[in-house]
Amino acid sequence: MARKLLIRATVFLGGFGFVAGSVLFALAYFTVDIPDPNAYVNSQSTIIQYSNGEEIGRVGTQNRQIVPLAKIPLNVRHAVLAAEDKNFYSNKAFSVTGILRAVVNNLRGGSLQGGSTITQQYAKTAFLTPSRTIQRKIKELVISIKLENQLSKDQIFESYLNTIYFGRGSYGVMTASQQYFNRNVDQLTNAQAAVIASILRSPGLYDPAFKEGNAERLANRFEYVKNNMVEAGWLSKEDAAKMKLPTVAPRSTSGQLSGPKGHVIEAVQKELAKLGFSQDQLLVGGLVIKTTLDQKAQQSAVDAVNKFYPSNAPKDLRIGLVAIRPGTGEILALYGGRDYLERQLNDATQSITQAGSTFKPFALVAALEQGIPLTSMWNGDSPQTFDDAGKPYEVSNYGNEGWGQINLSFATKHSVNTVFVPLGIKVGPDKVVDVARRAGIPESVAMMPTPSIVLGTSSPHVIDVANAYATFAAQGIKSKPFLVSQVLGSNKGVLYEATPQTQEAFSKEVMADLTYALKGTITGGTGAAALALGRPAAGKTGTSQSNASAWFSAYTPQIAASVSFFRDNATQSLNGIGGMTSLTGGSFPARIWTQFMKGALKGEPIMDFPAPSNIGGLDPVVMTSGGKQTPKP
Numbered sequence: 001m002a003r004k005l006l007i008r009a010t011v012f013l014g015g016f017g018f019v020a021g022s023v024l025f026a027l028a029y030f031t032v033d034i035p036d037p038n039a040y041v042n043s044q045s046t047i048i049q050y051s052n053g054e055e056i057g058r059v060g061t062q063n064r065q066i067v068p069l070a071k072i073p074l075n076v077r078h079a080v081l082a083a084e085d086k087n088f089y090s091n092k093a094f095s096v097t098g099i100l101r102a103v104v105n106n107l108r109g110g111s112l113q114g115g116s117t118i119t120q121q122y123a124k125t126a127f128l129t130p131s132r133t134i135q136r137k138i139k140e141l142v143i144s145i146k147l148e149n150q151l152s153k154d155q156i157f158e159s160y161l162n163t164i165y166f167g168r169g170s171y172g173v174m175t176a177s178q179q180y181f182n183r184n185v186d187q188l189t190n191a192q193a194a195v196i197a198s199i200l201r202s203p204g205l206y207d208p209a210f211k212e213g214n215a216e217r218l219a220n221r222f223e224y225v226k227n228n229m230v231e232a233g234w235l236s237k238e239d240a241a242k243m244k245l246p247t248v249a250p251r252s253t254s255g256q257l258s259g260p261k262g263h264v265i266e267a268v269q270k271e272l273a274k275l276g277f278s279q280d281q282l283l284v285g286g287l288v289i290k291t292t293l294d295q296k297a298q299q300s301a302v303d304a305v306n307k308f309y310p311s312n313a314p315k316d317l318r319i320g321l322v323a324i325r326p327g328t329g330e331i332l333a334l335y336g337g338r339d340y341l342e343r344q345l346n347d348a349t350q351s352i353t354q355a356g357s358t359f360k361p362f363a364l365v366a367a368l369e370q371g372i373p374l375t376s377m378w379n380g381d382s383p384q385t386f387d388d389a390g391k392p393y394e395v396s397n398y399g400n401e402g403w404g405q406i407n408l409s410f411a412t413k414h415s416v417n418t419v420f421v422p423l424g425i426k427v428g429p430d431k432v433v434d435v436a437r438r439a440g441i442p443e444s445v446a447m448m449p450t451p452s453i454v455l456g457t458s459s460p461h462v463i464d465v466a467n468a469y470a471t472f473a474a475q476g477i478k479s480k481p482f483l484v485s486q487v488l489g490s491n492k493g494v495l496y497e498a499t500p501q502t503q504e505a506f507s508k509e510v511m512a513d514l515t516y517a518l519k520g521t522i523t524g525g526t527g528a529a530a531l532a533l534g535r536p537a538a539g540k541t542g543t544s545q546s547n548a549s550a551w552f553s554a555y556t557p558q559i560a561a562s563v564s565f566f567r568d569n570a571t572q573s574l575n576g577i578g579g580m581t582s583l584t585g586g587s588f589p590a591r592i593w594t595q596f597m598k599g600a601l602k603g604e605p606i607m608d609f610p611a612p613s614n615i616g617g618l619d620p621v622v623m624t625s626g627g628k629q630t631p632k633p
Contacts (some may be wrong), residue, residue, distance in 0.1 A: 004294070021280075023273045026272060044286030044490065048268050050295040051330075057256050057265045059282050064171040066286070067185060069158035075190050076173055079197035082228035082571035083221075085118040089153050091211035100109070119144045122160040122614065131552065166196065167203020167210070168251060182249050190235065191243045194225045209251040219245055260302050260512040262340020264293065267349055271483050275496060291483050292330035292498075297323055297559070298358065300599025301333040304592045309338075317577060320347035320462035321592065321602065322481075324470040328500040329479030331463075332559060348462045353549040353566035355456035356542030356585065357415045358465055361472065361514060362435040363454040364412060364420075366427040369435075373616025374409040374517055378623050379633045380417040387419055388451050395421045395455075398543065398584075412517040413525035415541060417455060424454035426623070438505040440467035440478055454541055459570070465553050466562035469539070472514060473555035475610065476506035485550030509613035516612035522554065529553060529590035533597050541585030547573045552589035557607040559600055563589040 015272070033162065045060030066628045069077075081088055088445050123143040147156055166176035173196065177185040180199070181192050188196065198221040199206040208215040222245050229235035235243075236343060257265060269282060281287065301321050310317070321335035336346035345351055368374075380403030383396040397403070397417050403410075411419035429449035436447060447453060463481055471478040482500040487496035518538035519526040526541040539554020548571055553562040565574055565588060574583040 009169035017158075019181040046282045046285060046287040046289060048265055048289045048291060050291060050293050050298065052295055053133050053290070054292070054295050056291065057261055059256075059265060059269060060284065063175045063256075064162065065168050065174040066162050067172065067174045069154055069161070071186060072158075072161055072173060073186055073188065073193070074234075076185055076188055076193040076196065077157070077161070078229055078232070079225055080173075080200070081118075082232060082234065083194075083197035083225045084121070084199065086228055086232050088118045088157065091117060093245045098515040099566050113226065116140075117144070118160050119147055119156055122156060122163060124145060125160075125163050125165070141233075152627075156193055164200055165203065166200050167207045180248050180303075181246070189246065190239065194229070194243065195246060195248065198222050198225050207251070208248050222499060231401035253371075257340045259339055260305075260335055260337065263336030263346045263348070264291075264298070264334055265280075266340060267334060267336065267346060268342070268483055271380055272487070275484065275487075277487065277496075287495070288347075288488040288492075290482060290486040290488070292325075292332065292485050293334065293483070294332045294600065296602065297333040297596075300596050300602075301335045301583045303339075303599060304595035305335055307595055308588055309350065310588060310593045313577055314567065316572075317574075318347045318351060318564075318566050318568065319364035319592070320349075320351060321561065321596065322348045322466040323559050323596070324463075324466050324479075324481055326470045326473035326555065326557070326560050327477050327479060327502065329467070329470070329481045329502070330485070331481050331483050332498070333561070333596070334463075334483070347564075350461065351566070352461055353461040353564060353570060354459050356418075356458055356544040356551055358540050358542035358551045358553045358562070358585075359432075359436065360412065360415065360420045360454055361518065361540055362439065363424045363427060363432045364408070364517060365435045365439070365506060365510060365514055366431040367408070367423055368426055368513050368615050369506075370431075371616050372408070372423075372427070372623075373614070373618075373621070374407065374412075374513055374612075375616070375618060375620040376408050377405050377620050378408060378411060378416075378422065380406045380411060380416045380419050382418050384421075384450055386474055388424060393421070393451055405622070409520060413520035414600060415521075415526050420454045421451050422623070425451050429453050435506075436468065438478065440464060440473045440481075454492070456544060457608045462562050462564045465551065465564075469553045469555050469562060470560035472504055472511055472518070472538070473557060473560045475508045476504055476511045477502050478505040502524075508610065509615060512610045512613045513615050515609045518554070519609070525615045526584070526586045526591050527552060527554065529586055530594045533594050533601075535601070537597070539593075543584045546571065547575050547582055547584070549590050550574055550583050550585045550587070552585045552593045554593060556597065556601065557609060558604060559597065561593055561596060561600075563593045563596075565589055 015265055044064050044066055045058040047058055048056045050056055056118045076277060120140055123140050162172040165171055168179040170176045170179045173185045176196050177183055177188055180196060181188065198218055204210060206214055206218045206221055208218050226235065226240045226243055230240050268289060272282060305319055305321065321333065322331065323333040324330065325332055334348050336348040337343055347488050380398050382402045383394050384394045386395060395417050398415065402414055406416065406419065429451060431450050432453050433447045441460055445458055445464060447458045467481050482498055485498045486494065489495050515538045518540055521540055522530045522537050527539055530537055530539065537554050537556050539552065542551030549561065549564060549566040565583065567574065575581060577583050578588060580587055
């Protein structure tokens with residue numbers, strides 16, 4: 001058969017020189033190898049899923065879902081054959097008359113085009129560039145001949161139906177059905193199948209939503225396809241007469257990466273790259289990526305930000321949110337920005353801003369580890385001046401409020417700067433840094449062991465702070481945050497399975513006292529907005545110098561989450577946003593955190609924290625300026 005096709009092809013190539021054409025074709029036939037058909041057809045989009053298996057989005061150069069021929073209804077197959085090549089099952093690999101017409105046109109200076117069989121279209125689409133040259137056309141013929149020799153007609157047709165471009169970013173009949181009629185291919189009516197078949201010839205000319213005049217062209221093409229189906233015996237005249245042009249779904253203007261979802265998909269891709277998966281694997285590998293993201297929690301994060309996004313906010317306002325499961329490191333929700341297509345920087349994992357008072361718990365942990373109890377008494381007057389390596393360091397409380405003698409628990413509840421700075425000095429700024437590292441603040445975040453460290457002068461990512469608080473929630477067990485839980489290959493084989501990476505960072509006794517103190521922030525302190533959650537929670541507000549950033553980081557036994565507000569200019573104040581004279585961590589960030597937690601924990605059991613350990617005893621002691629502890633009278 002191949003020899004006969006070779007002779008026929010040699011004859012018609014006489015249009016540009018019998019001898020030269022014969023040699024050129026023969027050379028091409030013996031030097032051009034047919035690529036692996038599956039390498040292209042099975043290059044499906046990578047699907048990214050929530051932890052429950054529901055789809056988040058897709059990654060890949062082409063939006064395609066492979067469907068076996070047996071699952072593509074006959075009405076769809078017949079419509080495509082009627083539109084493109086109704087004699088496909090009886091004809092040869094290529095159309096001689098079509099090729100001759102194309103060659104003559106090329107010799108006259110036109111582009112190389114002409115009637116192609118389905119086999120030729122598949123060869124051109126799957127294995128060749130779109131260039132219109134004689135050389136490319138010869139390769140198309142060679143590959144078409146070899147395809148016919150190696151594959152059955154059904155195999156070629158199946159590959160074609162899963163390969164051909166239908167417009168609207170869809171490749172193959174399944175995604176085309178979803179794009180044009182919002183249903184799967186096995187749900188298409190005869191009329192809808194005829195429309196799909198009509199459009200594939202040239203989506204730019206027949207998609208009625210693409211440009212003016214397309215609707216009329218589609219109507220004519222629709223009639224052409226119907227008539228061919230009747231002529232081939234695939235459709236009765238009576239049924240054809242009843243077939244009316246169906247309504248086509250409007251074009252979607254949003255892309256796979258639009259909105260907050262784009263930040264999630266991009267973050268997943270970055271993690272996959274670190275795990276050793278190449279971009280090529282993601283684009284054409286047909287992988288299934290199961291993430292740690294909880295669908296309910298993720299939706300709740302987006303809804304919470306939308307609900308409490310300040311009105312008339314400046315364009316450079318940034319909000320980041322990350323939620324982590326304590327004890328495992330699974331990222332349950334991630335909000336990196338309103339629209340990835342507008343701004344590619346992820347405000348949950350890439351942007352940085354001063355952490356403010358969310359760093360105070362690190363000093364509190366260091367103190368508890370050194371036996372300094374929550375009952376210890378401190379001077380909360382404002383302002384006060386402290387020694388910073390021989391230099392005076394003046395510290396004021398928020399609003400310059402003076403509190404007098406207060407215990408450490410009270411100072412935590414009201415975020416008293418003039419208590420936490422001397423506390424940090426007493427335990428040692430280097431110890432505060434050490435606690436922060438052990439809790440989960442990575443080495444990439446610069447932290448200077450100075451008295452100001454407790455006030456959050458360092459600039460971590462939101463995910464860093466969320467992870468540190470997840471360590472607190474897990475009673476001292478630090479975990480490495482991760483998004484990807486499992487990767488399945490195109491054959492559903494497991495290519496990767498995540499294993500939580502954990503280690504004990506702090507004792508349960510220290511964590512119990514820390515949590516007891518942080519509960520007070522919510523029950524009667526700066527984070528009172530979180531009382532609306534209606535279940536036990538512990539956390540800390542954070543507002544940096546000049547209100548340049550505002551945080552609320554807190555946790556329940558099941559989830560730890562951090563919310564941060566900031567602007568592109570790290571020194572520009574948030575004041576005035578949302579009509580607030582002073583935007584603090586206890587305002588919008590705490591409201592968003594609370595709203596998020598309500599949705600994320602809906603239906604989950606209410607759990608409480610362990611009772612405090614009362615490290616250092618219950619008797620109050622007074623901390624003097626010299627660092628000595630004396631019993632309170």
